[in-house]
Amino acid sequence: MKHYFSPGIRYMLLASFLFSVMNLLVKLVPRLPAEELVFFRSVISLVICLVMLRRAGITPWGTHKALLIGRGAAGAVALITFFVTLQHIPLASAVTIQYLSPIFTTLLGVLLVRERVFWVQLLFFAMAFGGVLLVKGYDPRVNDTFLLLGICSAFFSGLAYNAIRRMGKREHPLVIVLYFPLVTLPITGAWLLLTWVQPQGLEWLYLLAIGVLTQFAQYYMTLAFQAEELSKVSSVQYMGILYALLFGWVFFAEHFTFFSYLGMLLVLLGVILNIWYKSRRQPAAAKG
Numbered sequence: 001m002k003h004y005f006s007p008g009i010r011y012m013l014l015a016s017f018l019f020s021v022m023n024l025l026v027k028l029v030p031r032l033p034a035e036e037l038v039f040f041r042s043v044i045s046l047v048i049c050l051v052m053l054r055r056a057g058i059t060p061w062g063t064h065k066a067l068l069i070g071r072g073a074a075g076a077v078a079l080i081t082f083f084v085t086l087q088h089i090p091l092a093s094a095v096t097i098q099y100l101s102p103i104f105t106t107l108l109g110v111l112l113v114r115e116r117v118f119w120v121q122l123l124f125f126a127m128a129f130g131g132v133l134l135v136k137g138y139d140p141r142v143n144d145t146f147l148l149l150g151i152c153s154a155f156f157s158g159l160a161y162n163a164i165r166r167m168g169k170r171e172h173p174l175v176i177v178l179y180f181p182l183v184t185l186p187i188t189g190a191w192l193l194l195t196w197v198q199p200q201g202l203e204w205l206y207l208l209a210i211g212v213l214t215q216f217a218q219y220y221m222t223l224a225f226q227a228e229e230l231s232k233v234s235s236v237q238y239m240g241i242l243y244a245l246l247f248g249w250v251f252f253a254e255h256f257t258f259f260s261y262l263g264m265l266l267v268l269l270g271v272i273l274n275i276w277y278k279s280r281r282q283p284a285a286a287k288g
Helices: 006-029 034-056 065-088 091-098 101-112 119-137 144-170 173-195 202-227 228-253 258-287
Strands: none
Touching: 006 065, 006 091, 006 202, 006 228, 006 258, 034 065, 034 173, 034 202, 065 091, 065 173, 065 202, 091 119, 091 228, 091 258, 101 119, 101 144, 101 228, 119 258, 144 202, 173 202, 202 228, 228 258
């Protein structure tokens, strides 16, 4: 039990819960464009980061600027496309598709951080992809456009996570998180000149909560990726599917067919088997 709940796993479990609550809040403000939500989330993140960095006496600019900017740009694309899917398809379906990101993280990790992937893991990844296809195939609310946007979000999330791992502990987590709003604000700010919608009433509170929750979720996610191997830690995010099912049922009365639930189960099985197999092979690989 201790092995599976190492510090990296605990950080990612907490980050997963915070992200899940944030996803719920995004779903509760469908009137506002996704880029507007990302803009406000970035403003709040920027302020919190700068305050925390100043109190800690840490220089905000970092030393690996190319990786930091790349992580921020990839994260911006991932978040905007994910928010679009959240607003237009059922919560659990959007989360299930986006949670292909650990697969892209692992596959891209082979090229970018030289991590090893065993061939059996490819079968587990295929199981997860097959689960996503089941969700799409048996849910008419998920069309091709939002499926592709969700996969795009997962791919760019994988790029962002690999950038974090590439930097390792050479950059402070707050510096890494800071570069997301630094890159995202100019992009979404220019976009909002054409798409601005005035928030009203509780929407202001939701915007504030989205920014605060995501800030802490990003922070703990960064700690997780700095503490553990990509393929092990990133997979824990799949637990968010369970939160999405619960929140979708309670707040939006979302229901699914048997095959949609089967697809989500296949995704969960794929990731659990991947964690189990990877943890068993690591000691043997170290000895070899």
